[in-house]
Amino acid sequence: MLFILYSYKILIYIIFSIFLAFIIIILSLRLSSNNPDSEKLSAYECGFDPYEDARNVFDVRFYLIAILFLLFDLEAAYFFPWSMSISFFTIDGFYAMIDFLFELLIGYIYAYKSQSLNWY
Secondary structure: OHHHHHHHHHHHHHHHHHHHHHHHHHHHHHHOOOOOOHHHHOOOOOOOOOOOOOOOOOOOHHHHHHHHHHHHHHHHOOHHHHHHOHHHOOHHHHHHHHHHHHHHHHHHHHHHHOOOOOOO
């Protein structure tokens, strides 16, 4: 009986969510202004001019910098929860985070020494 009561509420929520999504899509299509110009309609809005064939070799340094940014940025995201809950850790949890920081430092030193952070 309790399952039927909760499934009824979930069904109402899903129907309301779908209805609200359609209302938002329809209103955004009706109320938004559509003023396309040559820059908006071009296929290259990233800042690079289409000067060569698309099959040319693309420089890997762009991808390398992006991967390194994601790697160090996501690892740095562990610092805030760790600093907020450090008083609840045991000594093993504390040393596990110190080990994590040490490994992060080794990775950063390796990236710096291999000059993968240089942009030129």
